[in-house]
Amino acid sequence: MHPHNKPSLKGKRWWPGILVGVFLTAVCVLASGFMIEVTNTDSFCVTCHVMQPFRTAWTNAPHGGANEKGVVAQCVDCHLPHGDFVEYVSAKAYTGTRDILLNMTIDPENYAWIERLRSRREFTYDNACRRCHQNLTPTGMKTSGILAHRQYLLGTLDKHCVDCHEHVGHKNMITEIKTFYGK
Amino acid sequence: MKRNVVSALIAGLFSLLLPAVGLAQGQTQKTEGIELETQTLLVHRGYTEAAKQCIECHSKETPGIIENWKNGKMGHATVSCYDCHVVEKDSPMASQCEGLKGTDIYTSPMVSSKTCSKCHPREVEQFLKSGHAHLAGRPVLDIPKFQTLMYTNEGGMILGLEKGSGPNMASRAAGCQMCHGTKVELGADNKPINNTWPGGVGTRYPDGSIGTCTVCHTRHQFSVSEARKPEACASCHLGPDHPNIEIYHESKHGQMYLAHGEKWNFEAAPDTWEPGDYDAPTCAVCHMAGIGELSTTHNVNERLKWDLMHPRSELRKNERGDGEKGDKLMRKVCKSCHSSMHTNNQRDLLDNAVSLYNAYWDKAVSMKKDLKAKGLLKKDPWKDGFQELMYYLWHHTGRRARQGTAMNGPDYSHWHGFFQVFQVYKDMEDIYNHRIKTGKIEDLSTVMNSGPL
Numbered sequence: 001m002h003p004h005n006k007p008s009l010k011g012k013r014w015w016p017g018i019l020v021g022v023f024l025t026a027v028c029v030l031a032s033g034f035m036i037e038v039t040n041t042d043s044f045c046v047t048c049h050v051m052q053p054f055r056t057a058w059t060n061a062p063h064g065g066a067n068e069k070g071v072v073a074q075c076v077d078c079h080l081p082h083g084d085f086v087e088y089v090s091a092k093a094y095t096g097t098r099d100i101l102l103n104m105t106i107d108p109e110n111y112a113w114i115e116r117l118r119s120r121r122e123f124t125y126d127n128a129c130r131r132c133h134q135n136l137t138p139t140g141m142k143t144s145g146i147l148a149h150r151q152y153l154l155g156t157l158d159k160h161c162v163d164c165h166e167h168v169g170h171k172n173m174i175t176e177i178k179t180f181y182g183k
Numbered sequence: 184m185k186r187n188v189v190s191a192l193i194a195g196l197f198s199l200l201l202p203a204v205g206l207a208q209g210q211t212q213k214t215e216g217i218e219l220e221t222q223t224l225l226v227h228r229g230y231t232e233a234a235k236q237c238i239e240c241h242s243k244e245t246p247g248i249i250e251n252w253k254n255g256k257m258g259h260a261t262v263s264c265y266d267c268h269v270v271e272k273d274s275p276m277a278s279q280c281e282g283l284k285g286t287d288i289y290t291s292p293m294v295s296s297k298t299c300s301k302c303h304p305r306e307v308e309q310f311l312k313s314g315h316a317h318l319a320g321r322p323v324l325d326i327p328k329f330q331t332l333m334y335t336n337e338g339g340m341i342l343g344l345e346k347g348s349g350p351n352m353a354s355r356a357a358g359c360q361m362c363h364g365t366k367v368e369l370g371a372d373n374k375p376i377n378n379t380w381p382g383g384v385g386t387r388y389p390d391g392s393i394g395t396c397t398v399c400h401t402r403h404q405f406s407v408s409e410a411r412k413p414e415a416c417a418s419c420h421l422g423p424d425h426p427n428i429e430i431y432h433e434s435k436h437g438q439m440y441l442a443h444g445e446k447w448n449f450e451a452a453p454d455t456w457e458p459g460d461y462d463a464p465t466c467a468v469c470h471m472a473g474i475g476e477l478s479t480t481h482n483v484n485e486r487l488k489w490d491l492m493h494p495r496s497e498l499r500k501n502e503r504g505d506g507e508k509g510d511k512l513m514r515k516v517c518k519s520c521h522s523s524m525h526t527n528n529q530r531d532l533l534d535n536a537v538s539l540y541n542a543y544w545d546k547a548v549s550m551k552k553d554l555k556a557k558g559l560l561k562k563d564p565w566k567d568g569f570q571e572l573m574y575y576l577w578h579h580t581g582r583r584a585r586q587g588t589a590m591n592g593p594d595y596s597h598w599h600g601f602f603q604v605f606q607v608y609k610d611m612e613d614i615y616n617h618r619i620k621t622g623k624i625e626d627l628s629t630v631m632n633s634g635p636l
Contacts, residue, residue: 118391142229143260144302151305159304167271174273 036089039096040076048103050111053180057170066171073132078169081125095123109181114174120162124169129161222246224253233288234265240282248403255404262302267294275389278373293367293380294402296394307394309481314503316394319385320364323355333359336565352378360386362419364395383419408449411456411467413440420466423579425492426599430583430592431466439463453479458519468516475519477512486512488530489537491585494577495544496537529591536588536596540581543608547573550615559618568628569614572607575630580604 029035038044046055058064058075065072081091136149148164151157162168170176224242226235241264242249252258268290270277277289296316300307310316322329334340337354344351355365356378364386370376380386384398398418399410409415417428431437440447440463448460454473461468470486473479480486484504489496498506510530517526551573554560561567564574584600587593618624 142262144262144266148302148304157304157308159308164301164304167273172272 030093036092039092040074042075045075048099050103050106050108053176054170054173056180057173057176061169061171063169064171073169077131078124078128080128082127082131113177117166117173120166121160124160124162126160224249229261230263231265233269233286234263236282237264237268244282252403255406257403257405266301267298268292275369276373291373293375293388294397295386295388295390295392296396297388297390297392299396306481307396309485310394310396313482313484315384315483317385318502319362319383320366320387320393321385323359323363323365324387329359349378407453411449411465411472412444413437413465416466423583425582425586426592426595427466427586427590430587430590430595433594434591436463436465436591440465464516464520469513474516477515485509486516488513489533489585489589491537491582491589494581495548496541496585533585533589536585536601539601540585540604543604544577544581547576547608547611550611554615554618557619557622559622559624561624566628568625568630569611569618571628571630572611572614576604576607576611580607 042055045051060066063073081087136153137146152159222242224239226238270289270291272289276291276293279289296307296310333355334351338351340346340351360382362383364383365379366387367375367389368377368379369389384395386395387393399415400406401409413428413431420427451460456472457474468474470483471480486509487499487504488506488510490499490503499509500506514526560570564570580600580603583595584604587595587600
């Protein structure tokens, strides 16, 4: 072996390690409690331009703070699963990456937002709703609500929360979308 | 004397008060000698201010609706106008009545099964799987032959009537859609147009929802007892092509209902409505009720074995149900009142009637195939005696024979059924032989002279 080949050989041995190290560091930082917190706010979500009308509609709805008690549910409170930590973080990583990519590639003015509403089951999770709404038949609830929620709790229905509460979380969302994109 | 003075004073005071009492009771309108009193309801019971306003205003504007509502279980359960009619401002069906102008409340006169599912999700889920939902609307909306019948022929385009004009749509609006439903079309104010609303059980709404519960549980009382009576089904299931109410009335079940049905209990809770509440079944008992070990269902296909509606009877499958399973479930219904021997005989008889009818139909199909291959069929089936008779073979006589047997109506099974099946078949056979022999289609269709009524 020629002596002056040695350093480059050594370099070749190091590069993969460095790359893996950088990648793992990035993952660790992104997965850190700090980054999770930072990226869990509506102000972070709305840095993606297309999210603005959804945020406006959310602000006007009880889940966005328009309620007597001032309670606010953040985007991620409904739009991420709240089962176990691994599920939560992996869904967050996948959803976040997909949203960034879509934000850069779609034409928001002509995107079929209203069609997308029909798939709300896929990005609004029952275990998220249930984290806050633990008692589905509280004192004072009307008979009609008790009847419907009882079927849900018995598990005899193929229904998710958002199948019945289809406008929950955002007020007049379609109008907000149309206004924002000037249609 | 003193007492007389006191009583005169009291009487006088009352007479002074009387006009005031009369005024307080409300306005009285005089219309050519008839006194109509306008009733105003004031409710203070578990409603939001907006909901109360709907009730109070509509008790004056549409008192008939409010009367029905307050006498039904919705009124008892504090489900009001607001709960069913208020929609998001965003809804494609959102509009405002005079009383709502200037507010942020939007309503829709159209209420689909989706609204009902807010409180009755299981019932609607079952209903949507049945032939009463998407399948019911299919003929009017999706099947070209049906559209030619509605618009070209019945709608008078053959007479030169303008396509899409009011008279052209009248037959569909007054007839077809009242049972099948159609797609609701909206005008600029989001109110229904072109006679597309109201409609039958399979109506499709602008928000993508399907189905109208108020066809059986009529608005605004939504009475369970009403839906359990055969008359609820009879507004569609009657007449020459599927005389189900007539078949029922001539069956022993119907005889008992007509004889003493008024004494039966139609109010029991779902799953508890059992023999004893009635001593013979209505349509709802066999097809829907939670009788014996069965659970209540709103999927009316669930307990059916054969498809007795279409040209050839097949075991139900896919979107039309599961025939094998349906047979087992229906036998469980019968078991509540009949021996297994009786049930088995009845079910075997239905299988035989289906085979007999199918044998006629298969022969007819084979004749038609021959004629088609030799170019001996007219393009317009309604001007072609053979094809028109073939329609009557399945759509009228064949259905009556099969359904009359299924529900034990001998007159329909025989005289309106198989008796006419063979007559229609023989006429078709003659036309077939004539065309094969001469190589020509006869000039005129004589079907409506001899066609079954």
